[in-house]
Amino acid sequence: MNTLEIDLLHLLFGxxxxxxxxxxxxxxxTKMITTILLSLAxxxxxxxxxxxYLNYLFEKDSFLIxxxxxxxxxxxxxxxxxxxxxxxxxxxxxxxxxxxxSALTLVACYFLGIVIQLDSIFSAxxxxxxxxxxxxxxxxxxxxxxxxYCENIKREQTYYYYLLGNGATEKEALSPFIRSALIxxxxxxxxxxxVMGLVSLPGTLIGQxxxxxxxxxxxxYQIMIILITFTASTLSVVLSIHFSSRKLFDTYGxxxx
Amino acid sequence: xxxxxxxxxxxxxxxxxxxxxxxxxxxxxxxxxxxxxMGKTSLLRAIMGFVPLHTGTIFIRQxxxxxxxxxxxxxxxxxxxxxxxxxxxxxKELIEELLFLRNNTKRLSLDSYQIKKKVIPLFEQLDLxxxxxxxxxxxxxxxxxxxxxxxxxTLLQKPLxxxxxxxxxxxxxxxxxxxxxxxxxxSAGSTFLCVSHxxxxxxxxxxxxxLQPTL
Numbered sequence: 001m002n003t004l005e006i007d008l009l010h011l012l013f014g015x016x017x018x019x020x021x022x023x024x025x026x027x028x029x030t031k032m033i034t035t036i037l038l039s040l041a042x043x044x045x046x047x048x049x050x051x052x053y054l055n056y057l058f059e060k061d062s063f064l065i066x067x068x069x070x071x072x073x074x075x076x077x078x079x080x081x082x083x084x085x086x087x088x089x090x091x092x093x094x095x096x097x098x099x100x101x102s103a104l105t106l107v108a109c110y111f112l113g114i115v116i117q118l119d120s121i122f123s124a125x126x127x128x129x130x131x132x133x134x135x136x137x138x139x140x141x142x143x144x145x146x147x148x149y150c151e152n153i154k155r156e157q158t159y160y161y162y163l164l165g166n167g168a169t170e171k172e173a174l175s176p177f178i179r180s181a182l183i184x185x186x187x188x189x190x191x192x193x194x195v196m197g198l199v200s201l202p203g204t205l206i207g208q209x210x211x212x213x214x215x216x217x218x219x220x221y222q223i224m225i226i227l228i229t230f231t232a233s234t235l236s237v238v239l240s241i242h243f244s245s246r247k248l249f250d251t252y253g254x255x256x257x
Numbered sequence: 258x259x260x261x262x263x264x265x266x267x268x269x270x271x272x273x274x275x276x277x278x279x280x281x282x283x284x285x286x287x288x289x290x291x292x293x294x295m296g297k298t299s300l301l302r303a304i305m306g307f308v309p310l311h312t313g314t315i316f317i318r319q320x321x322x323x324x325x326x327x328x329x330x331x332x333x334x335x336x337x338x339x340x341x342x343x344x345x346x347x348x349k350e351l352i353e354e355l356l357f358l359r360n361n362t363k364r365l366s367l368d369s370y371q372i373k374k375k376v377i378p379l380f381e382q383l384d385l386x387x388x389x390x391x392x393x394x395x396x397x398x399x400x401x402x403x404x405x406x407x408x409x410x411t412l413l414q415k416p417l418x419x420x421x422x423x424x425x426x427x428x429x430x431x432x433x434x435x436x437x438x439x440x441x442x443x444s445a446g447s448t449f450l451c452v453s454h455x456x457x458x459x460x461x462x463x464x465x466x467x468l469q470p471t472l
Contacts, residue, residue: 152344159343165305165336166413167360169328176344176354251324252306 003211054128061124070131074100077135084143087150087244087257095243096142103236104134111228133204133225134232141233142240145185149241150248150257153177157255170245170253178241185237186230193226202226258283258417258448259304264313266299272311273299275469279450283416286439286449288459291468297452298339300468301421304450305336317417332360335410337420340399348392348405352376355409365414372412379408384434399426407435411442418442420451424458436461 006014018040025032057069078097082089108130112121121127153160156177163173196202204225208218248257261279265272273296281287289297302308304315306327315322317330345351349369356367367375373390380387383404389397397405403426410418423439424432432455439449440461451458459465 156342156344158338158341161302161305161307162336162338162341162343163355163358165307165331165334165338165419166355166358166409167332167334167415168358169360172358180344252309252327254307254309 054124057124057128063120063122066122066124066127069128070104073131073135074104077139081139081142081146085146085150087146091247091257092146092240092244095247096146096240098243099142099236099240100135100138102239103138103232104131107228107232107235108134111224115224130228134229137229137233138236141185141189141237145181145237146240146244148184149177149181152180153255154257160255164253170249173253174245178238181241182234182237186234189230189233193230196222196226258285258318259287259450260316261304262314262316264300264303264315265311266296266303266308267311268296268299272471275471276313277466277468279466281448281450281464283448284443284446285463286443286461287451287464287466288462289450289452289466289468290454290459293454295468295470297468298421301419301450301452304419305334306331333416335413335415335418337403337406337410337418337423339421339425340402341406343394346393346395348394348397349373349390351394351405352390352409352412356412361413365412367412375412376408379411382434383408383438384431400428400431403427404431404435407438416446417448417450420449422453423451424453424455429457432457 022033022036025036053069057065074097077100078093081096081100082093085092108127109121112118112126112130116126118126153174160173160177163176164170192200202222202225205218205222208221209215213221248255250256259279259281261277264277265274267273274291277300279287279289289300291297299308303310306322317333320326320330322330343351345354352372353369355361356365356372376390377387380389385401385404385408389401389405394402403423407420407423410420424435427435436458443449453459453462
């Protein structure tokens with residue numbers, strides 16, 4: 001079973017749909033029309049470029065090129081995460097980068113090597129999309145968690161110092177804030193997981209079904225995707241908080257941001 | 258118990274007060290005084306290692322405060338800020354969070370039941386209704402909160418208690434209760450260092466350390 005192609009003309013028909021949201025945004029004077037158009041244009045161009053590039057990657061399917069592409073994805077994800085947390089580059093870039101790379105390596109290798117049992121885990125068809133979906137999820141979880149963590153410590157610094165001043169180790173004084181960041185970042189994700197299949201049909205499932213896989217296979221993949229994204233996101237959030245804390249606090253435990 | 262030599266703190270590159278000296282012996286109550294905005298709280302926070310000193314040294318029980326010793330020194334101190342707004346919902350939970358810190362558990366090894374048993378007479382002594390123990394922190398008044406922080410400090414059984422304005426939110430009656438409570442702890446062996454504006458509170462202090470303006 002092959003997926004139906006969308007030719008250029010019909011792609012344009014698809015684009016015509018956005019006239020509806022554009023009209024709504026214009027009607028309520030949101031002043032977002034330019035931003036929306038720019039974002040859609042960027043998305044279209046980027047995806048077409050990536051499409052060409054992925055074609056090239058899949059044809060070549062070279063171990064080195066695949067790894068290089070994933071390294072580039074990690075760098076872009078790190079850069080985006082740093083920018084969106086508003087924290088200093090010097091302080092969080094390396095911790096976030098290392099957290100992403102380690103969580104990604106561990107979870108992707110485990111899934112591709114042990115669960116799917118690929119002969120070569122670096123095979124472009126599996127390695128790149130899996131890394132992509134893991135990084136995308138890690139990125140949003142880390143931005144939410146780090147923002148919440150830092151804002152919360154700033155706002156509740158009297159309590160942080162209160163714990164520290166009564167004999168807590170730095171780890172202990174930070175643990176209520178890590179707890180709160182985890183709850184804040186993962187509560188919506190867990191709520192979404194609980195209604196999956198009933199309220200929402202997730203992307204991987206839809207993609208695979210349209211791509212011609214049986215619903216049975218698609219669902220198994222989807223379940224695995226949920227598990228690995230959840231694991232990698234949690235791991236990367238804890239690691240990035242842990243690594244960045246070394247620079248967010250000085251040797252006396254004082255807040256440095 | 259605590260010795261401070263030549264301490265200064267900068268704010269916007271300007272020293273807040275003239276070099277400060279202090280020597281407080283065991284079983285004494287010391288009070289740092291000075292006009293508002295002069296840096297009393299900053300100095301107290303510097304003694305806790307939360308604010309950097311520009312010059313000077315701090316010794317607690319003959320041990321100098323450095324990055325290497327700070328953790329050990331803080332383990333001998335109970336710190337009571339003027340006010341906290343803890344992200345903890347229940348009073349019971351707040352008390353337990355402090356008592357269940359690893360270092361405190363190791364020293365005191367109290368469980369929830371024992372904590373409650375120890376807390377009840379202290380609540381009575383400071384004129385707090387026992388029902389507060391099961392109440393929300395957000396429902397406490399400023400004065401109740403201050404007394405609960407003092408009770409937590411007592412339960413921690415540290416040799417040195419450092420307090421920022423311990424009676425600022427209290428009426429005359431509660432201030433008198435807190436003062437006699439502190440005196441009692443002091444004669445039992447605790448040392449107190451605080452910042453206070455209250456003339457009433459200063460009457461129980463053995464030493465007063467006024468901050469001097471810079472020349």
